[in-house]
Amino acid sequence: MPRLEEITPDNLAAAVEIKVSLAQEAFVAPVVASLAEAYASRQTAWPRLVYDGDRAVAFVMANFDPGHEIEAFRCGVWRLNVAAAEQGKGYGSFAVRALCEEARRRGHRRVTVLWEPGEGGPEGFYLRLGFKRTGEVLFGETVGELAL
Ligand SMILES: CC(C)(COP(=O)(O)OP(=O)(O)OC[C@H]1O[C@@H](n2cnc3c(N)ncnc32)[C@H](O)[C@@H]1OP(=O)(O)O)[C@@H](O)C(=O)NCCC(=O)NCCS
Numbered sequence: 001m002p003r004l005e006e007i008t009p010d011n012l013a014a015a016v017e018i019k020v021s022l023a024q025e026a027f028v029a030p031v032v033a034s035l036a037e038a039y040a041s042r043q044t045a046w047p048r049l050v051y052d053g054d055r056a057v058a059f060v061m062a063n064f065d066p067g068h069e070i071e072a073f074r075c076g077v078w079r080l081n082v083a084a085a086e087q088g089k090g091y092g093s094f095a096v097r098a099l100c101e102e103a104r105r106r107g108h109r110r111v112t113v114l115w116e117p118g119e120g121g122p123e124g125f126y127l128r129l130g131f132k133r134t135g136e137v138l139f140g141e142t143v144g145e146l147a148l
Pocket residue numbers: 020021024027028079080081082083086087088089090091092093094113114115116120121122123124125128
């Protein structure tokens with residue numbers, strides 16, 4: 001059973017080592033960039049590592065910012081990177097479900113995600129998890145939402 005861990009000085013290197021495949025790099029920022037953003041947005045960012053036993057297999061980051069002027073940014077999946085060799089094993093869906101649990105705990109009723117449309121992208125993954133397109137496009141990305 002996978003679990004979430006906070007980012008600490010001890011697991012930082014393992015977090016940065018999580019790499020998606022070359023072809024997927026167009027769809028998500030590298031973990032190191034997300035951690036820099038998490039540092040700069042530490043009031044709202046919620047970065048976590050997914051572990052299976054002693055293996056760090058994925059990185060997920062939420063943004064919880066209930067007062068944000070753009071509704072799609074109030075509670076959402078900000079980043080999700082599953083290591084290339086660990087994809088297709090349920091870790092991505094575990095990470096999204098765990099993020100949704102945290103969102104619910106904080107009183108949110110809706111989780112959003114923005115994805116880059118395109119071949120090899122995560123659209124099918126989010127639709128499979130029950131996200132629906134809202135019809136909005138923000139910064140060229142498709143907006144999806146899931147009611148909690
Ligand atoms: C997209 C991503 C997060 C999926 O993670 P994963 O751990 O491989 O996904 P899971 O094993 O939990 O898959 C859950 C379901 O979604 C399906 N799925 C996974 N990726 C898919 C894709 N790209 N398109 C369509 N379906 C997909 C799986 O087949 C599985 O279906 P099932 O329930 O019928 O078996 C992962 O491929 C990844 O890190 N991609 C690169 C980065 C990226 O695009 N991140 C999202 C940024 S918004």
